[in-house]
Amino acid sequence: xxxxxxPAGAWGTNCYLVAPxxxxxxxxxxxxxxxxxxxxxxxxxxxxxxxxxxxxxxxIDHVASVVPVCGAHDVxxxxxxxDRYMMSDPEKGIGRAIGMPLMGELTVxxxxxxxxLADGSQLSLAGLDFNVAHAPGHTKGSVTFRMPxxxxxxxxxxxxxxxxxxxxxxxxxPGGSHEDILESLGRVCLPxxxxxxxxxxxxxxxxxxxxxxxxxxxxxxxxxQGAGQAPRRGM
Numbered sequence: 382x383x384x385x386x387x388p389a390g391a392w393g394t395n396c397y398l399v400a401p402x403x404x405x406x407x408x409x410x411x412x413x414x415x416x417x418x419x420x421x422x423x424x425x426x427x428x429x430x431x432x433x434x435x436x437x438x439x440x441i442d443h444v445a446s447v448v449p450v451c452g453a454h455d456v457x458x459x460x461x462x463x464d465r466y467m468m469s470d471p472e473k474g475i476g477r478a479i480g481m482p483l484m485g486e487l488t489v490x491x492x493x494x495x496x497x498l499a500d501g502s503q504l505s506l507a508g509l510d511f512n513v514a515h516a517p518g519h520t521k522g523s524v525t526f527r528m529p530x531x532x533x534x535x536x537x538x539x540x541x542x543x544x545x546x547x548x549x550x551x552x553x554x555p556g557g558s559h560e561d562i563l564e565s566l567g568r569v570c571l572p573x574x575x576x577x578x579x580x581x582x583x584x585x586x587x588x589x590x591x592x593x594x595x596x597x598x599x600x601x602x603x604x605x606q607g608a609g610q611a612p613r614r615g616m
Contacts, residue, residue, distance in 0.1 A: 382399070382400070382401060382402070382509070382528075382531060382533060382534050382537075383398075383399070383400045383401070383402055383403055383405075383407075383427060383429075384397060384398070384399050384537070384580070385397070385398045385423045385426075385427055386398070386580065387419045387423065388583075389412070389413050389414060389415055389416035389419055389446075390413055390414025390415035390416060390442065390445065391414055391415070391442070392413065392414060392442035392583070393583060394411060394413035394414065394416075394442045394443055394582055394583060395411065395580065395581065395582055395583060395584075396409070396410065396411050396412050396413060396416045396419060396420065397409070397410040397411065397539065397580060398410075398420070398423050398424070398427070398429060398431075399507070399509060399528075400427065400429050400507055400509075401507065401508045401509060403427045403428055403429070404427070404428040404429070405429065405430070405507065405508070406429070406430050406431070406432045406506075406507035406508065407424075407427075407429040407430065407431055407432070407507050408431070408432065408433050408434075408435055408506045408507050408509065408511070409431050409433070409434045409435070409450060410434075410435050410436075410437070410526070410539055411435075411436060411437055411443040411444075411541070411582060412434060412444075412445075412446040412447055412450045413441075413442045413443045413444065413445050413446060414441065414442050414445040414446070415445070415446070416445070416446040416450070417446045417449050417450060417453075420446070420450055430454075431450070431454045431456050432456055432506055432507050433456050433457055433458070433459060433504075433506045433507070434447055434450055434451055434456060434457070434458040434459070434492075435458075435459045435460075435498075435504065435506075435511065435526065436458060436459060436460040436461075436464075436524075437523060437524055437525065437526070437539065437540075437541025437542065437543075437582060438460075438461070438464050438519060438520045438522055438523040438524070438541055438542060439460060439461075439464030439465065439466070439467030439468060439471075439474055439520060439522060440467065440471075440474050440475070440520065440542070440554075441467070441471035441474065441475070441489075443541070443542075443582060444460075444467065444468055444471075445471075445489075447468065447491075447492055448489075448490055448491070448492050451492035451493070451494070452492060452493070456494070457492070457494035457495065457496050458491075458492050458494070458495050458496070459495075459496045459497070459498050459504065460495065460496075460497065460498060460522070461497065461498045461515060461522030461523070461524050462497045462498075462522065463517070463520070463521040463522030463556075464520050464521065464522030464523070464556075465491075465495065465497065465522070467520075468489070468490065468491050468495075469489060469490050469491055470489075471489055473555060474520065474554065474555060474556070475554050475555070476554055476555045498513050498515075498524050499513065499515075500513065500514060500515035500524075501513065501514070501515075504526075509528065510528065510529060511526040511527070511528060511539075512526065512527040512528070512529075513525075513526060514527065514568075514569045516541070516543045516562075516565035516568075516569045517556075517558065517561045517562070517565060518543065518549075518550065518552055518557065518558055518559070518560075518561040518562020518563070518564070518565045518566075519541070519542040519543060519549075519550035519551065519552060519557060519562060520542075520554075520556045520557065521556040521558075522556075523541055523542065523543060523550075523565070524541065525538060525539060525540050525541055525543055525569055526538075526539040527539075527573070527577075530576075534578075535574075535576045535577065535578055536573070536574060536576065536577040536578065537577070537578050537580060538570075538573060538577045538578065538579050538580065538589070539580050539581075540570070540579050540580070540581045540582070541581070541582045542581070542582040542583065543562065543565055543566065543569065543570070543581075544566065544570055544579060544581060544592060544596075544599070545581045545582075545583060545584050545587075546579070546581065546584050546585050546586070546587035546591075546592070546596075547587075547592075547595065547596055548596070548598070549562060549566065549596075549598045549599075550562065550582075563598075563602055566598060566599055566602045567602045567603070570589065570592070570599060571593070571599070571602065571603055573589045574589065575588065575589050575590030575593060576588065576589075576590065577589040577590075579592065
């Protein structure tokens, strides 16, 4: 399996391209602010053909390039219905105006083909299987994508802004809930195998085993004590 990732734009949001191998079809995850050039470079470098864009949530730092990317390749975008409104009205997702300099660079709105994600569903795209889990807390419509272990790679977990290396997503923006994100951590993350590779919306990759041992939020959720206090990331 091929996973090509890069941090994009003002918020350093991780965008991923996932394919069975170079020269094949691929899925693009979270093409955010100023991600179009990076996507184009990765597609050319690995000779990939996109078949879909999938979104972990609706914040502008994760969806800002959805319209141009989907339009350029005539592919659908998948998002949870609770976050769909943010594609056309990004200010509502952060509770304030983003600011004219950034807004001047953004193409807001929906691509021509938008499809909605459901908890517990499985997306079969580009010859790959993505298991969808609704994981509210950072936003109401946050989801994660889990890919099963294969002969050449361990299980892979695209956590969006639910779980980071050493931290979790912020919950102080509209639709955020500290209680909900703790429930999502316990329900979605804790059952995963320690070998699962975590590819998050911001920052470096990690593993569930590493986070189970060191992440103060995940450790205390596992112990049934609520959340610890550590810096949180994401828009």
